[in-house]
Amino acid sequence: MPSRPALPLRPESIDQLNGQVPDWLVASRRQGLGFFEKLDMPSSAEEVWRYVDLPFRLEDLMLAPPPAAGMDDGDDVAGSLGSMAGQATIIDGTVTDLQVNEEGVVFVSLRDGLADHEDALSVLFGSGIAPDLDVFSAAHHAFAHDGVFLKVPANRSVERPFYIDVQATAEGTVSFPHITLAIEANAEASVVVGFRSPAGIFLVVNPQIEAFVNDGARLKLSTVQRFGYDTHSIAHERVLIGRDANARLGEVGLGGRLGRLHLTLDVAGRGASTDLVGLYFGEQEQTLDYRLFMNHLGSNTSSNVFLKGAVEDDARSVFTGLVKIEKDIAKVSAFETNRNLVLSEGASAHSVPNLEILSNDVICGHGSTVGPLEEEPLYYLMSRGLSEARAARLLVHGFFEEVINRLPHPALAAPVREAVNRKFVQAQQEGRV
Amino acid sequence: MTSAALLIRDVRASVGDTVILKGVDLEVPFGELHAIMGPNGSGKSTLCHVLTGKQDYTVDGSAELGGIELLDKSVTDRARLGLMQGFQYPVEIAGVGLREFLEEIADERAIPNEQLEARVAAMAGEFDMEPFLDRAVNVDLSGGEKKRSEIFQMAVLAPTVAILDEIDSGLDIDAVREVAEAVESMRSPDMAVVMITHYSRILRYLTPDRIHVMMNGRIVESGGPELAGELEDGGYEAVRERLGIELSALPPRRKAASEYFTDTPFDS
Numbered sequence: 001m002p003s004r005p006a007l008p009l010r011p012e013s014i015d016q017l018n019g020q021v022p023d024w025l026v027a028s029r030r031q032g033l034g035f036f037e038k039l040d041m042p043s044s045a046e047e048v049w050r051y052v053d054l055p056f057r058l059e060d061l062m063l064a065p066p067p068a069a070g071m072d073d074g075d076d077v078a079g080s081l082g083s084m085a086g087q088a089t090i091i092d093g094t095v096t097d098l099q100v101n102e103e104g105v106v107f108v109s110l111r112d113g114l115a116d117h118e119d120a121l122s123v124l125f126g127s128g129i130a131p132d133l134d135v136f137s138a139a140h141h142a143f144a145h146d147g148v149f150l151k152v153p154a155n156r157s158v159e160r161p162f163y164i165d166v167q168a169t170a171e172g173t174v175s176f177p178h179i180t181l182a183i184e185a186n187a188e189a190s191v192v193v194g195f196r197s198p199a200g201i202f203l204v205v206n207p208q209i210e211a212f213v214n215d216g217a218r219l220k221l222s223t224v225q226r227f228g229y230d231t232h233s234i235a236h237e238r239v240l241i242g243r244d245a246n247a248r249l250g251e252v253g254l255g256g257r258l259g260r261l262h263l264t265l266d267v268a269g270r271g272a273s274t275d276l277v278g279l280y281f282g283e284q285e286q287t288l289d290y291r292l293f294m295n296h297l298g299s300n301t302s303s304n305v306f307l308k309g310a311v312e313d314d315a316r317s318v319f320t321g322l323v324k325i326e327k328d329i330a331k332v333s334a335f336e337t338n339r340n341l342v343l344s345e346g347a348s349a350h351s352v353p354n355l356e357i358l359s360n361d362v363i364c365g366h367g368s369t370v371g372p373l374e375e376e377p378l379y380y381l382m383s384r385g386l387s388e389a390r391a392a393r394l395l396v397h398g399f400f401e402e403v404i405n406r407l408p409h410p411a412l413a414a415p416v417r418e419a420v421n422r423k424f425v426q427a428q429q430e431g432r433v
Numbered sequence: 434m435t436s437a438a439l440l441i442r443d444v445r446a447s448v449g450d451t452v453i454l455k456g457v458d459l460e461v462p463f464g465e466l467h468a469i470m471g472p473n474g475s476g477k478s479t480l481c482h483v484l485t486g487k488q489d490y491t492v493d494g495s496a497e498l499g500g501i502e503l504l505d506k507s508v509t510d511r512a513r514l515g516l517m518q519g520f521q522y523p524v525e526i527a528g529v530g531l532r533e534f535l536e537e538i539a540d541e542r543a544i545p546n547e548q549l550e551a552r553v554a555a556m557a558g559e560f561d562m563e564p565f566l567d568r569a570v571n572v573d574l575s576g577g578e579k580k581r582s583e584i585f586q587m588a589v590l591a592p593t594v595a596i597l598d599e600i601d602s603g604l605d606i607d608a609v610r611e612v613a614e615a616v617e618s619m620r621s622p623d624m625a626v627v628m629i630t631h632y633s634r635i636l637r638y639l640t641p642d643r644i645h646v647m648m649n650g651r652i653v654e655s656g657g658p659e660l661a662g663e664l665e666d667g668g669y670e671a672v673r674e675r676l677g678i679e680l681s682a683l684p685p686r687r688k689a690a691s692e693y694f695t696d697t698p699f700d701s
Contacts (some may be wrong), residue, residue, distance in 0.1 A: 402528045
């Protein structure tokens with residue numbers, strides 16, 4: 001592993017990241033740098049950043065140095081997955097460990113991938129998320145220097161999951177872990193990405209996940225975000241879904257002072273389909289911020305979004321979901337549901353589903369609720385002899401159970417369920433709800 | 434054991450300035466099934482809520498379950514003492530299975546697990562509830578199935594006093610008969626059943642020991658099963674005229690919990 005000091009986010013730092021890189025990557029970094037220097041830090045006056053306060057400026061942070069050691073405590077997500085097709089660890093934006101247990105698939109660090117798989121990477125790497133989307137994406141394009149590249153070749157079906165453990169550990173730094181997933185025609189793959197960081201250390205993470213689900217391919221992709229409390233995570237994810245291809249996505253957001261996901265799903269090919277199931281649970285002064293852009297670009301496409309969240313203490317959650325259906329496409333079905341529990345007076349949930357329909361031949365549905373635990377179910381449970389606290393616990397458990405049971409990776413149900421229940425029980429025991 | 438499972442003396446209840454119950458007396462011995470009937474607004478559902486402790490009524494009087502005063506207890510404690518309500522509108526509990534729900538209750542009430550399992554197995558057979566044990570409580574059940582689930586839960590938990598609030602409402606005639614049969618098979622010498630109902634049709638399929646008619650917040654008439662015949666023929670109007678009672682206005686409707694939710698309007 002190359003050794004270098006922490007670097008400022010400045011142009012001269014870029015050359016020290018990987019040493020010699022191909023011209024197309026140099027150009028891509030320069031382009032990112034150009035936007036990074038031009039774009040301002042976002043303000044909550046912009047609609048897509050509404051309700052979000054950023055207590056730092058990117059230029060005040062250092063680019064994380066190569067990591068000394070990762071987190072050694074047990075990773076319950078990894079533990080739940082059982083036998084894996086491959087496993088990688090990214091610490092502070094640098095791949096520190098990678099194993100692959102399947103023949104005939106590409107599962108490499110980007111650093112190594114540049115040497116052996118440049119053809120594919122030169123087309124795919126960084127093409128999922130536009131560098132001028134915001135200053136974070138610009139910085140990512142300029143400074144991302146490592147990550148994981150998965151390519152499952154056409155007609156290959158890999159049942160076991162690939163697991164990527166993304167950690168952030170260095171105080172006062174920003175890291176740019178990058179994940180590129182290429183599922184080629186009629187292939188099948190399953191990927192779980194876990195995010196974690198120690199509590200009590202201020203740092204920023206700016207991951208990008210780009211997934212290319214080619215014609216007839218199937219991808220199951222789950223992310224489990226359980227960063228420490230002082231982590232600010234601004235993630236971008238984009239999934240492009242080809243003809244008759246299917247992507248099942250699970251998004252779990254539990255940690256971080258700020259946990260933001262800007263998620264773009266392009267249901268592009270004819271007959272493409274996607275299901276997104278997710279949950280988030282905020283406490284203390286967390287902001288969990290979901291910005292979903294669902295783009296139906298092809299005929300006979302379908303999408304189904306089911307997200308549930310809860311907030312307690314002074315936490316805040318945001319869901320904005322824009323479903324856009326292009327003109328001149330037919331037989332589109334798009335459903336979007338977002339339900340929120342507000343468990344403390346100081347907490348707030350904002351839910352804004354939106355549709356932009358330019359075609360006539362669509363079936364759409366949307367639902368959005370924000371509110372406290374309902375009185376009627378509480379009373380019903382108490383009238384059977386449950387204490388109010390236990391009745392509330394059972395209702396919160398049941399509320400999330402509907403999404404937990406639909407996550408694309410059933411193995412994740414146990415650790416996610418436990419984390420969610422623990423959050424609420426702790427708040428109850430400390431009298432916060 | 435005292436002679437009465439449920440002994441209600443001079444229970445009065447009001448919400449704000451509106452007096453709803455004006456002195457209700459009722460005694461239900463162990464093993465008996467009593468029906469409380471009355472027109473809308475007569476106070477019979479309020480009586481049920483006052484007994485289970487649902488709302489912030491101002492309540493006076495006394496209601497003892499097996500000799501223990503209920504009215505100063507919480508909803509939870511009344512249930513633990515042996516009071517159980519079968520709901521007019523059983524509430525859907527998303528994501529919580531019926532068996533899981535019963536296990537939670539048993540755990541909280543220190544009922545041994547083997548004992549619960551045995552009762553669940555026996556009663557699920559008796560009430561045809563096996564297919565529903567691992568489904569979410571009341572979710573996607575028909576009206577009749579929900580009511581059967583309520584009675585099944587009672588049979589498992591074996592309360593001292595079971596109050597069935599409009600258990601026959603919203604059911605077609607076959608479902609009413611099924612529910613009536615379920616109530617009959619739930620009865621035991623250790624349990625008193627109070628059935629609150631607006632319509633007399635369920636009384637075609639089961640025979641209460643006593644029938645009480647409520648009007649204007651009081652029990653105005655009590656009698657044997659033959660009272661059902663008079664109500665079936667002449668309705669509450671006949672009883673009202675015979676007793677010379679003027680009906681007062683309906684109490685105000687309470688806001689439903691669901692109305693506190695804000696559905697975000699969709700702008701398209």
